[in-house]
Amino acid sequence: MRRGTMLLDILISGLISGSIYALLAISFSLIYGIARIVNLAHTAFYMVASYCIYLGIYKLHMHPVWGMLLSVIIVTLFGLISYKLFMDPIREHEAAVLIGTIALAMAMQEIMLLIFTGDYLSVPALIDGYFKIFSVKVFYQQLLTFVVALSILAALWVLLIKTRLGLAIRSTAEDREVANLMGMDESRVTMITMGISVALAALTGAVIAPLTTLSPFMWTHPLIMVLAVVVLGGMGSIKGSFVGAYILGFAEAIVVFVAPMGAYLKGSVALSIMILVLLIRPEGLFGVVFEEER
Amino acid sequence: MKKTTVSWIVLLGVSFVMAMSFPAWGADTIKIGVIGPMNFMQGKGHWNGAIMAEEKINGKGGIQVGDKKMKIELVKADSNEFINVTDATNAMELILTRDKVDFIVGGFRTEAVLAMQDIAMDYKTIFIGCGAAHPELCLRVAKDYKRYKYFFRGTPFNSTYLVKTCFIQMATVGAIMKKALGIPKVKVAIVAEKAMWVDPMIKAAEGFIPKMGMEVVGVWRPSAVATDVSAELSAIQRSEAHLIFTIFSSSVGIPFARQAGELKVPAVQVGINVEGQKDGFWKATQGMGNYIMTLNTYCRGVESTVLTKPFVEGYVKRFGETPTYTADTYTAIVLNLAPAIEQAGTLDAEKLIPIMETREFLSPSGTVGFMKDAEGRHLHDLKWGPGYLTSLGVQWQDGKLKGVWPNKWKASPEAPEITYKGIVPYKMPPWVVKKYKK
Numbered sequence: 001m002r003r004g005t006m007l008l009d010i011l012i013s014g015l016i017s018g019s020i021y022a023l024l025a026i027s028f029s030l031i032y033g034i035a036r037i038v039n040l041a042h043t044a045f046y047m048v049a050s051y052c053i054y055l056g057i058y059k060l061h062m063h064p065v066w067g068m069l070l071s072v073i074i075v076t077l078f079g080l081i082s083y084k085l086f087m088d089p090i091r092e093h094e095a096a097v098l099i100g101t102i103a104l105a106m107a108m109q110e111i112m113l114l115i116f117t118g119d120y121l122s123v124p125a126l127i128d129g130y131f132k133i134f135s136v137k138v139f140y141q142q143l144l145t146f147v148v149a150l151s152i153l154a155a156l157w158v159l160l161i162k163t164r165l166g167l168a169i170r171s172t173a174e175d176r177e178v179a180n181l182m183g184m185d186e187s188r189v190t191m192i193t194m195g196i197s198v199a200l201a202a203l204t205g206a207v208i209a210p211l212t213t214l215s216p217f218m219w220t221h222p223l224i225m226v227l228a229v230v231v232l233g234g235m236g237s238i239k240g241s242f243v244g245a246y247i248l249g250f251a252e253a254i255v256v257f258v259a260p261m262g263a264y265l266k267g268s269v270a271l272s273i274m275i276l277v278l279l280i281r282p283e284g285l286f287g288v289v290f291e292e293e294r
Numbered sequence: 295m296k297k298t299t300v301s302w303i304v305l306l307g308v309s310f311v312m313a314m315s316f317p318a319w320g321a322d323t324i325k326i327g328v329i330g331p332m333n334f335m336q337g338k339g340h341w342n343g344a345i346m347a348e349e350k351i352n353g354k355g356g357i358q359v360g361d362k363k364m365k366i367e368l369v370k371a372d373s374n375e376f377i378n379v380t381d382a383t384n385a386m387e388l389i390l391t392r393d394k395v396d397f398i399v400g401g402f403r404t405e406a407v408l409a410m411q412d413i414a415m416d417y418k419t420i421f422i423g424c425g426a427a428h429p430e431l432c433l434r435v436a437k438d439y440k441r442y443k444y445f446f447r448g449t450p451f452n453s454t455y456l457v458k459t460c461f462i463q464m465a466t467v468g469a470i471m472k473k474a475l476g477i478p479k480v481k482v483a484i485v486a487e488k489a490m491w492v493d494p495m496i497k498a499a500e501g502f503i504p505k506m507g508m509e510v511v512g513v514w515r516p517s518a519v520a521t522d523v524s525a526e527l528s529a530i531q532r533s534e535a536h537l538i539f540t541i542f543s544s545s546v547g548i549p550f551a552r553q554a555g556e557l558k559v560p561a562v563q564v565g566i567n568v569e570g571q572k573d574g575f576w577k578a579t580q581g582m583g584n585y586i587m588t589l590n591t592y593c594r595g596v597e598s599t600v601l602t603k604p605f606v607e608g609y610v611k612r613f614g615e616t617p618t619y620t621a622d623t624y625t626a627i628v629l630n631l632a633p634a635i636e637q638a639g640t641l642d643a644e645k646l647i648p649i650m651e652t653r654e655f656l657s658p659s660g661t662v663g664f665m666k667d668a669e670g671r672h673l674h675d676l677k678w679g680p681g682y683l684t685s686l687g688v689q690w691q692d693g694k695l696k697g698v699w700p701n702k703w704k705a706s707p708e709a710p711e712i713t714y715k716g717i718v719p720y721k722m723p724p725w726v727v728k729k730y731k732k
Contacts, residue, residue, distance in 0.1 A: 005532060012528075117334075118331070118333040118334040119334070119574060119578075120548050120569065120574075120578050122548065122579065124580050125580075128556075139524070139556060142524070211522060212521040213521050213578070217519075253525050257528075260512050260513060260515070262515065263514050263516045264487075264488035264515050
């Protein structure tokens with residue numbers, strides 16, 4: 001294989017995988033940054049969203065776009081209810097949140113397993129077909145994922161920097177108690193942030209579902225990668241998540257192209273990079289040094 | 295406490311232990327444990343095949359055991375072995391200790407079946423494996439017959455023969471490509487999921503493909519549960535492979551076929567893709583799995599023996615889908631266990647094993663017989679080849695799964711040609727023809 005074409009392959013594959021991880025990691029980081037909730041059920045919401053799209057398209061015979069819209073709405077509502085019932089009461093106890101959210105994710109997995117069984121399902125792409133960049137074939141759906149990842153980042157930036165809600169979110173993230181003393185309804189801000197976070201997870205499910213295979217266990221691998229991305233980028237840092245996602249995406253692509261016999265190790269290599277970075281910079285690339293309380 | 299009271303307690307205790315230890319011997323039913331990943335296609339096959347067996351046997355009044363008829367009772371055990379091997383061993387322990395089954399059929403992943411096998415052997419219970427292909431399962435029988443003699447392979451034949459059959463099918467397709475497209479030397483990409491049963495197959499493939507006049511251009515090992523293989527497919531395209539030799543038993547078979555179809559990768563797919571054996575494959579790949587070819591046991595419209603059609607059509611009628619090979623729990627119960635029990639007149643494993651290891655019988659997928667190794671030791675492994683089990687080569691052709699192999703196959707120059715009833719010609723994907731046709 002010529003070196004130039006291999007580099008191009010790595011570049012494109014890395015950008016695509018990185019965009020998928022970025023979409024999930026940004027929304028995961030958002031709720032951690034604001035409410036210090038490590039929501040291990042985050043990718044389970046993405047899994048439920050994928051199944052909702054399947055349900056909408058094949059059982060309710062909806063157009064894929066309407067199916068995706070419906071899934072985002074349903075999963076967002078479900079996420080808010082879950083937050084109110086399972087996370088809000090215990091959010092001061094981080095260990096309890098960890099255990100509670102993983103239990104919630106497993107409950108979602110088992111429910112999906114009961115409803116849809118373990119049979120592998122799929123949904124059609126929003127845009128069929130592929131195009132070529134210098135002889136590398138790229139699905140339109142992958143391009144869409146890349147564009148959506150960038151758009152979401154831009155939209156989040158606008159929301160956080162240019163709006164009053166964004167100011168409230170940033171203030172709450174900075175110091176919850178002071179934000180409360182300044183008259184902000186910290187609980188409401190957290191609830192809204194949770195809604196945005198879950199909606200983004202659902203949107204990710206909507207965009208990625210056509211590129212993947214639906215199974216009740218499809219949330220576990222992305223969760224590991226998302227955790228790796230946010231730890232690598234710095235817990236709670238949206239910019240860090242974005243950069244971390246692409247670093248791991250490129251690491252995976254390099255493994256596949258350079259060591260095809262070890263393609264199954266791509267996840268492990270990505271995680272090893274995370275460990276390596278943490279050894280040098282424990283707070284992650286863009287994270288703040290861990291403190292007892294912020 | 296009075297002496298009589300103590301005696302009564304001891305007597306009751308002994309009776310209880312005896313009752314718990316030998317319930318089946320005095321019972322009117324034969325308990326058969328069906329173990330498999332019940333939430334997955336493979337486990338459903340195990341269970342459905344066993345249900346058909348139960349209906350058939352009990353419909354006739356049961357199995358003649360000595361002077362009495364005994365009906366069979368199925369005990370379902372979810373091994374969850376795709377997710378957790380420990381769940382599989384726990385399930386095996388449970389059906390042996392709590393349900394006290396007399397026989398066990400099922401199992402799928404070699405990693406899990408090896409562990410489950412040991413547990414069944416501890417309890418000296420006959421276990422007919424209906425899913426795992428690794429030779430080690432049966433080599434254990436030869437190496438330590440006293441301990442492992444209770445294990446028999448029910449389906450599929452071992453991975454050495456699986457790969458041999460795949461090579462024959464690959465050579466057949468390679469020859470078609472050479473002839474139709476004028477490709478002088480077919481380049482092969484080996485793509486195999488990361489799983490234990492695959493490892494010996496890759497070594498064999500790397501050694502054997504050059505001997506077939508083809509060239510190996512690379513080996514890719516994606517995760518068995520990978521959901522995106524577009525990077526691997528890009529690398530395969532760069533390798534300029536004409537043929538992709540797939541070895542997939544898990545979910546990766548779906549995204550691989552789908553993405554290869556969507557990207558119109560100019561290479562045909564031949565080998566094993568267990569998901570491709572399933573009716574739902576077409577929908578799962580959004581129709582992009584067209585033209586993939588896989589080894590298979592059953593295909594609607596193809597008859598390996600006179601028993602194939604009644605079994606396949608009966609299964610389709612009962613469950614609304616074509617059976618996959620794990621549904622051979624039917625063969626294990628109806629055609630293997632039941633006649634052996636009737637012949638022995640007992641459920642005693644020690645008396646059944648000598649009968650089972652020497653019997654040969656016709657099944658829906660071919661004639662079943664058990665091999666011995668080079669030293670003449672029993673392996674309890676399935677015989678392969680013309681006259682025994684050969685399996686099928688099936689191909690998705692415009693939404694329908696068609697049998698394409700064996701088609702005028704000669705196992706040796708002197709051997710007679712074999713073509714099963716219902717076999718149709720192999721079709722090459724149009725984009726492959728377009729790319730290479732001179």
